[in-house]
Amino acid sequence: MPIAYWCILVAVVMPLVLAGYAKSGSHDNNTPRDDAEKLSGAKRRAYAAHQNAIENFPFFAIAVVAAISFGATTSTLNLLALLYLAFRIAHALLYIADKASLRSMAYAGALFTNVAIFVLPAFK
16 A cells, blocks of 8 residues: 555544644533634644644545546655645644744645645656
8 A cells, every 4th residue: 555545544633633732631522612712822723733634634635546546656646645744744833833934834835745746647
């Protein structure tokens, strides 16, 4: 199985890790979505990174599956998928650290890498 498929698994788990950090400590599991509004500082930013990771996951998963389905070079796809994850992890960490400009650059890097994954089969 290509490494890119494992990257999909990591990308789907990442929002759960971010939400876990955001809601660690004082969290009422009876109304978990209401609790998010009460978060502040780094934990609020972690929750926002969680939401952003969820929003970006579908395109990544579809791009990887499409690239494999249409015969993209596996080694290049694996490299791009790992690069995408590196950008997304950096994005989350920079979000939590409140580094907005660097966070935006990491977001753009992940987006452009994801587009490259999607169009990769066209260049085989």
